[in-house]
Amino acid sequence: MREEDDDSRLQKNVPVLGSYEVVVAGAGPAGICAAVAAARSGARVALVERYGVLGGNLTAGYVGPILGMVGSGTMRDELMALLGVPENDMIGEVGVAHDMEQAKRVLAEFVSCENLDVFLQTPVVDALMAGASLEGLLVATKEGLRAMEGKIVIDATGDGDVAWFAGAPVEKGRADGLMQPVTLEFTLDGVDESRAVACIGDVDDVELNGERFLDYCARCARQGLLPEQLAAVRLHRTTHPGQRQVNTTQRNGIDATCVRALYSSELELRRQIDILVHFFRENLPGYEKCRCIASGATLGVRETRRVMGEYTVTAEELAAGKRFSDVAVHKAEFIVDIHNPEGAGQAEERIQYVMPYDLPYRCFVPLKVENLLTAGRCISGTHRAHASYRVMSICMAMGEAVGMAAALCVREGCTPRTLDVKKLQAALESKGVDLYSK
Numbered sequence: 018m019r020e021e022d023d024d025s026r027l028q029k030n031v032p033v034l035g036s037y038e039v040v041v042a043g044a045g046p047a048g049i050c051a052a053v054a055a056a057r058s059g060a061r062v063a064l065v066e067r068y069g070v071l072g073g074n075l076t077a078g079y080v081g082p083i084l085g086m087v088g089s090g091t092m093r094d095e096l097m098a099l100l101g102v103p104e105n106d107m108i109g110e111v112g113v114a115h116d117m118e119q120a121k122r123v124l125a126e127f128v129s130c131e132n133l134d135v136f137l138q139t140p141v142v143d144a145l146m147a148g149a150s151l152e153g154l155l156v157a158t159k160e161g162l163r164a165m166e167g168k169i170v171i172d173a174t175g176d177g178d179v180a181w182f183a184g185a186p187v188e189k190g191r192a193d194g195l196m197q198p199v200t201l202e203f204t205l206d207g208v209d210e211s212r213a214v215a216c217i218g219d220v221d222d223v224e225l226n227g228e229r230f231l232d233y234c235a236r237c238a239r240q241g242l243l244p245e246q247l248a249a250v251r252l253h254r255t256t257h258p259g260q261r262q263v264n265t266t267q268r269n270g271i272d273a274t275c276v277r278a279l280y281s282s283e284l285e286l287r288r289q290i291d292i293l294v295h296f297f298r299e300n301l302p303g304y305e306k307c308r309c310i311a312s313g314a315t316l317g318v319r320e321t322r323r324v325m326g327e328y329t330v331t332a333e334e335l336a337a338g339k340r341f342s343d344v345a346v347h348k349a350e351f352i353v354d355i356h357n358p359e360g361a362g363q364a365e366e367r368i369q370y371v372m373p374y375d376l377p378y379r380c381f382v383p384l385k386v387e388n389l390l391t392a393g394r395c396i397s398g399t400h401r402a403h404a405s406y407r408v409m410s411i412c413m414a415m416g417e418a419v420g421m422a423a424a425l426c427v428r429e430g431c432t433p434r435t436l437d438v439k440k441l442q443a444a445l446e447s448k449g450v451d452l453y454s455k
Contacts, residue, residue, distance in 0.1 A: 031155065033164045035134065037063040038427040039420070040154060040167030042141045045073020046083075046409040047393030047416035048173030049128055050092045054420030055171075056133040058444070060427050063165060064128060065156055067140035068315070071124040073175065075409065079202045079313035081114025081262045082217075082253055085410035086373070088348035088451035093413040099123050101256060112217040114255040114262035117204070117311065136165075141174065144182035150387045151183050169423040169433065170389050173416060176274050177322035177395035185383040187322040189272070191400040195358035197319035198246075198267045201286035203312035205261045205294070205304070213303025215261065216252045219363050220352065225301070231362075238361065243296055247289065248361035261307075264317075265293055269358060273318040282316055319356060319394075319407065326397030327434070328379035335405050338372025343438040345381065345418040345445070347452045348373035349411045355404040371405055378438045381419050388426075390433050392419040421445060 037060075041052040044066035052064040064071075074080035083102065087093055100115040100123055128135055136156070143155035145164060153166040172179035177187055190196040216223050216230050223230050231249060238248035246267045253262040266289040268282045290309055297304040332353050353369035356362075380397040381390050391397070392415040394407035406412075422441050426433055429440070442452055 029162065031162045031164050033166060034136070034156065034158070035063055036166040037061050037134075038168050039063075039171065039423045040065065040165055040169075041171045041173055041420070042154060042179050043073065043173035043175060043393070044071045044128075044135070045173060045175060045393060045412070046075055047412040048073070048171070049124060050096075050413045050416030051171045051173055051392050051420035051423070052133055053128055053130060054092065054417040055424045056130050058421050058424035060132065060424040062133045063167065064133060064135045065139050065141060065154065065165060066135070066137050069138050070121050071128060071135070071137075072120055074317060075115075076117055076121050076124065077314045078317045079117055079204065079311065080264075080317050080409070081117065081202070081255065082112045083115065083409045085351040085408035086348065087346060087350075087410055087414040088454065090449035090451050091414040092417040093410050096127070096413060099127060112253050114253045116256050141178055141182070144179055146183060149385060151389045154179065168388065169426050171392055171419055171423055172324070172389060172395060173392045175318065175321070175393055175395060177324045177391065180324040180383050180386065180389060180391060180395065181322060183386045183389060185386045185389070186325040188325060189322055190320065191358065195270065196272065196321065197356045197358055197404070198269045199271050199273055199282055199286070199319070200264060200317040201266045201283070201290065201313050202262060202264050202317055203266075203290050203309050204255065205263060205297070205307045206259055206310045207306040207308050208259050208261050209303035209306075210258050211303070213261070214252065214301065215254050216250065218251050219249060220368060235362070237296070237300065242300065244289070244292065246361050247293065263293065266290060267356070267361065269360065272321065273316060274321050279316065286316070287312070320403060322395055323400075323403055324383045324391050324395050324397060326380045326384060326391065327382045328377050328397060330376065330380050330398040330402045330406070332369060332399060332401035332405065335371040335374045335402055336369055338374045341375045341377035343378040344375040344452050345378040345422070345438075345441065346376035346411065346414045348454070349376055349406060349414065350374070351405045351408050351411065353401055353404045354408075355401065369401070376406065376415065378418070378422065378441065381415065381422070382433050387432050387434065390419045390423055392416045417450070418445060
């Protein structure tokens with residue numbers, strides 16, 4: 018509990034739920050890969066998840082496709098194959114959304130390995146600290162509050178919850194504090210593939226009746242056929258013909274770490290789904306009989322806390338394809354995709370492309386807290402850099418690297434801050450992970 022809340026502290030004896038070598042908080046793309054990598058490296062691992070299903074945005078968030086690229090040999094390749102994503106999409110060319118329901122089973126089976134215990138419906142509510150050292154987590158269960166002891170803890174919550182509870186320094190949003198909007202993704206069926214447009218996003222120049230599709234949607238918003246904030250309509254194909262994954266609903270000005278903002282956002286975005294389905298039926302060829310068949314069980318949150326670490330990566334470094342001597346993720350690649358915090362579409366007039374870049378181990382090691390690593394969108398980077406590395410393929414590679422680092426820390430009897438990075442790099446290479454190719 019943070020210092021400003023001292024007057025409301027509760028004193029209670031809390032039973033220990035389990036003692037582990039590595040505890041991973043959050044079972045999204047980063048957390049799943051972190052837990053499995055640590056377990057495969059010989060550590061006794063607990064994976065703690067606030068929802069009743071594994072996958073985070075891969076499942077509960079209904080987010081697809083799995084965007085971004087990383088170097089060869091990472092766990093990302095393994096998961097893409099298990100999820101049945103078409104082979105040509107594995108090099109980022111098609112943008113096909115995976116089967117969300119199948120993913121729930123596939124990911125559950127993926128983590129069912131020796132030395133890995135999974136705790137669902139178990140949100141983290143505080144950090145157990147001894148001075149500056151993190152010794153475990155306080156979690157909420159159906160049986161009450163419980164302690165989860167861990168020698169090394171990995172924060173893969175997306176929101177940097179563990180780091181925040183532990184007192185690590187964090188930043189949010191851009192200079193004015195505004196963050197990228199929240200979205201609720203949904204799936205349509207009843208789409209006529211012979212006539213229906215698909216649009217992967219703001220870099221797509223696909224046309225509808227001789228007009229760029231995104232320009233058409235923006236014109237419809239200006240004419241009042243769509244709400245202004247829904248002017249950027251993204252319609253992804255899925256692994257099932259006749260379906261589209263829709264990434265369009267949007268609410269601006271929301272801090273998703275503020276619990277009071279969540280319900281109003283959920284209500285507004287679900288209303289927007291009905292507005293969009295009506296618009297598609299009335300205005301898009303091939304969508305006349307479309308219907309919403311599924312949607313996210315939770316808001317799709319792009320940006321909240323960024324945990325400041327030993328190194329903070331910048332968008333300028335990503336654009337230049339910077340290499341680092343302490344590389345832990347190699348050849349990460351995705352545009353600087355800043356959804357406008359104040360309106361529809363992109364925040365910047367021109368999309369910033371990047372060269373394949375490295376993420377250094379230091380950006381996973383938070384300042385001021387020992388025995389803690391981060392993975393996923395909450396790692397140490399600037400607002401603009403975050404808009405590139407936050408996507409799921411890159412988060413998977415982060416999780417794998419950090420999971421192996423945590424297991425090494427246990428084996429070597431060191432902290433993440435004092436770990437010999439060359440040993441981590443050798444361990445990653447021994448698994449076939451490319452770290453140094455040009």
